[in-house]
């Protein structure tokens with residue numbers, strides 16, 4: 173999907189208002205679709221654009237080989253790795269202390285400086301090549317561009333068919349085929365990861381149910397792989413009761429799922445506010461498109477980086493459960509950074 177130019181921007185915090193205003197603008201302007209992003213936090217405005225033109229480009233063509241590798245001249249993990257482990261340990265204590273918090277997703281960032289402005293279009297072929305099954309995106313936002321390749325579909329709507337594909341529960345890929353298979357099997361058998369996954373599926377189904385006449389949920393998760401990690405995945409498919417409920421309305425209702433925030437949402441959000449020393453902005457928000465009929469596709473904005481001039485900030489988070497081990501969560505977020513660094517052609521660590 174390739175959108176160009178801008179006829180209007182909808183900056184809105186209320187999910188109903190947002191879907192209503194975007195739907196009306198699509199009808200008034202005759203634009204084929206709207207594209208944009210919702211931030212992680214409620215109360216921060218969306219950035220949904222009615223473009224001048226947009227085309228469905230189909231699957232990305234085989235990308236050209238990369239020419240120049242961007243060389244980072246400065247790197248800062250924020251928070252420092254030891255601080256991230258301390259935050260995970262603090263979250264684990266809260267989770268085990270009989271608090272109502274069941275799960276919280278804690279993220280960290282990696283800031284990179286470059287000698288020259290980052291060539292954004294040059295990053296996209298690498299992202300597509302490294303993540304053939306992912307959703308690659310570049311979203312121009314106020315003051316920054318969010319670029320990434322996420323494996324996670326928040327929801328799509330095509331006519332009355334609504335699909336959501338929550339992912340949660342992760343182990344790194346193995347170094348050789350036997351170790352890789354062993355990690356995949358260990359993930360499928362892991363009680364901690366299955367519990368972490370189940371709270372997301374539960375929340376997604378609970379949110380979609382009132383909008384649907386029927387909904388089908390597989391009895392257990394399956395495995396999906398990215399170049400650096402295995403995930404547990406569940407594909408939920410529902411039939412929409414009211415065709416006037418747009419994909420944007422459904423995406424706003426589903427966001428934030430416990431895959432990127434936690435459970436219950438309010439407690440998880442305040443734990444994130446206390447334990448993460450940075451503003452997530454549009455990371456762990458939602459990116460996608462919606463047309464005038466209400467169809468569209470919205471993905472979870474993870475495995476992504478903000479780019480502004482010669483500065484880049486990568487994000488990676490992990491679901492923290494009572495059984496979490498801080499060192500393993502640090503390793504998981506490092507593996508997630510590695511996917512992005514590899515795709516951008518930047519040397520890992």
Ligand SMILES: C=C(O[C@H]1C=CC=C(C(=O)O)[C@@H]1O)C(=O)O
Nearest residue numbers: 340341342431474488489490491
């Ligand atoms: C929050 C992220 O991943 C989420 C999505 C899939 C698996 C996850 C996990 O296993 O922790 C996270 O919930 C991220 O990559 O930044």
